[in-house]
Amino acid sequence: MSEIFGTPELDRRTLLRRAAAVGLLATPAVGMLSACVGSGGSDDDQADKPQGEVSSTNPLGVDPNTPVEIVIFNGGLGTKYASDVDTPSYNKLFPNSKVNQTNTEEIATVVQPRFTAGNPPDMINNSGSKLMDQGALVQAGQVQDLTDLFAAPSVDIEGKTVKDTLIPGTVEQGTFNNKPYVLNYAFTVFGLWYSGKLFSDNGWTAPTTWADFTALLDKMKAKGITPYGYAGANASYYQYLVILTSAAKIGGPDILKNIDNLEDGAWQSDAVKQAAKAWGEIGAKYSNKAFLGLKHTEVQLQHDQYKVGFYPSGSWLENEQAKDTPDGFDYQVMPVPSVTTADKMPATAIYAAAGEQYFVASKGKNPRGGMEYLRHMLSKAGAKGFTELTKVLTVVAGATEGEDISPGLTSGNKMLSAAGSDYFSYRFDTWYKKLDDEARAATNELMFQGGTADKFCARMQKVADAVKADDSIEKFTR
Structure with a gap:
């Protein structure tokens, strides 16, 4: 299900229009947005530099003592997959990095003012009827390039990078301007x-x-x-x-x-x-x-x-x-x-398609921590735990092979298997x-x-x- 995006560069006026649409041009943030527009993205951001010692268990260079803040959409998938599966996995490697989790049914209402004020959370599940305009956030330089995440080794699938473990087309589906900015996690x-x-x-x-x-x-x-x-x-x-x-x-x-x-x-x-x-x-x-x-x-x-x-x-x-x-x-x-x-x-x-958007704020306090949190979501254990709690598959290939978790999921798996390559979006x-x-x-x-x-x-x-x-x-x- 590979998608290829052709996205021409935006001129300043178009970018400002789109930024206004997501509330990034409120008075307190004009200076912030101007700097963002002038830089053309987040390439010079602190997120592009490791903040902790890079190692086999810390491939993204996370500062092990810095908290990470996440916001999860509280809808059909619930929020327990984050609090009960992914946060414990993250804290097993980084016990001194507190995960602060907020749950909400209205992502834009809660998170958009934070972008406007210049203090966004580190990782956001952008979903629901009141989700934010993802494309506008990307174009305003507010979203972290996830290239390092997908190139990092899997948490628990030995010998494979994160990208290697995913259903084909997953990375491309969250790509804008030839860079991956969004993880579409639920298949x-x-x-x-x-x-x-x-x-x-x-x-x-x-x-x-x-x-x-x-x-x-x-x-x-x-x-x-x-x-x-x-x-x-x-x-x-x-x-x-x-x-x-x-x-x-x-x-x-x-x-x-x-x-x-x-x-x-x-x-x-x-x-x-x-x-x-x-x-x-x-x-x-x-x-x-x-x-x-x-x-x-x-x-x-x-x-x-x-x-x-x-x-x-x-x-x-x-x-x-x-x-x-x-x-x-x-x-x-x-x-x-x-x-x-x-x-x-x-x-x-x-x-059938990968959906449910997750992204890291490039101007958050701990974007490396935000990417690391996504790495744990993309572990085999994280994917299996998500499916057990939500009855929905993830983009981690084969994470629940051989398991009949519920009637609906079993029926959906059979339907997907019968479709073979005949699925579209x-x-x-x-x-x-x-x-x-x-x-x-x-x-x-x-x-x-x-x-x-x-x-x-x-x-x-x-x-x-x-x-x-x-x-x-x-x-x-x-």
Whole structure:
């Protein structure tokens, strides 16, 4: 899943616009940002020089007595992987380096003012509905180059560098301007989730064709179950992901590549229109319009109560719903069914990608410590502990081979194995916030408010064209 980014240098005015978007131009920080812009990055920062003695156990030159501060997003993955797995691993090597951990559901609210004031935490898990604009932070010189981290030896996989232990494409996925700035840590599979118990009790099997899919939805509807649902208030990206998964299966993965690259007419392709039409019909016939105003956990709770048949999501779902999932529910996941009999990709093809962003602040007090913390996250023990606690895989290859940790994770692993090399992803949602915002709104219109495929595609193409024509927005390609 290698991604290649082409990112031209930004002029000063564009950089200042993007910095303003993430709050870096507040009055107290103008001097800080000006210095950052003038330097063109963090190459002269203290982080590029070892602060402690370099050794086989301290390859990054961490000062063993300096505290490290981390901020973790408290969402579907929880925070115990950091406090219970990674921090003890870090402190085993550096017992005098106190790890100060803050957990929050609103990363931008808590962390962005710290960047503005010039005292950011050392390592940040940039995730959730209120995450910061990662590209703007990189371009403002606020993010540490992670080259040394990936070149360092693994904590516990002998004879390999950190990069050697990762799923191919991991480093590239967090690369900007040919340098790695972001670690995308969680390897997530996406599909349609359902209760194995509900299916077993009714003698249902997971469908692979659209005809079988809609036939099963009819059976669910006849039993008083809402056959299909997602939350329109904050999780509409779950649904546009499903629409674009269908488009990629119909027309091939280049459909998504063309969308990412802002190719002319990419959103107007036949494959996208076919996918939008198919899913618009699902919304009209098999969902509940009341879901438009609900949050993800509210619809997910109904799913756990056997009131919703299929729910689209990533593999964090099982862990996020752990406290509300009844015994025996048996989370299972299936690929999005083939829309046509002539799809270019097989029924087993899926959307899967490294995600969940972690980065080190180049101007934090201890960026070397921040990178070292990531090195422990990328150990085999760290990856295994993360998966055991979250039921989500990491980008550390083979860290949980042979282990069936939970029903949902086991089902997701089987789906990923069946997909083989037929998995894909898109990047426009993190590259261009305007497109992500519009896709969410356009999807809700399509699924809940009587929209049409033609209107969905025209609406998305209009915004994509506007982004392409806006010279103030930096363009990325793959």
